Amino acid sequence: MHVHRFEKLWIGLSLLLIAGFIGIVLFGFTVMDLKVPGIEEGRQVDPTTVLSDEEFSRPGVRKISDDHYEVYMIAQQFIFRPGSTQPLTLPANTRITFHMTAPDVMHGFEVPGSGLNATIIPGQIATFSTRFPEAKSYGIICHQYCGAAHHNMQGKINVVPPSEFDESNLISQ
């Protein structure tokens, strides 16, 4: 088959581009060790009883160590608990692990302007870890349509310097 030299050029460039994209993704997940939000492997919860489960019956911030806190959060129509009625207060420059689930329908968790983004599916626990590099306020929005008041489903994260973090609001283990 005879292929015109211009066509050879742009077919070649396209193939190089595809190879480049695949290479960059492989580089990101191996050398840069990038992570994506996951679900807790092998752990299913019953959405109808999750509100009375061990951790999710008392959603909030728990301390694991001085440099590691975890957040158990319920996303439900149409609030984040904690986050919506009370802002979620977290220390800056500290490892934070989020565990989130939903008792009703699928919700989204997104902190606009950041890389924090997860889908919260009833029956599964969405989880990821992060560090907030600076003390400031971040918003939370639901980015999965979850019902008539979906557009009002929002929350707030107040990140404070670790020295000002008030541990009296933590959920005891």
Next chain:
Amino acid sequence: MSTPESAAPGKASGPEAPSEGSKEISLDEFEPYGTLAVTGSYFVLLLVLYALLYFVEFATHAPHIID
């Protein structure tokens, strides 16, 4: 396989007949530099925007998923 058209190139009559002043050229003589320029500029635009993604995703001072 020869069709009536390929068997008698240039001898077609009617609306498909080559007009005065036109000539047939081979594929390699056809040089669509305009198409090349448009395709090339889309390619360059794509690379520039893809490079900008680095700054959107990683170079901001915003939290991201580490584990």
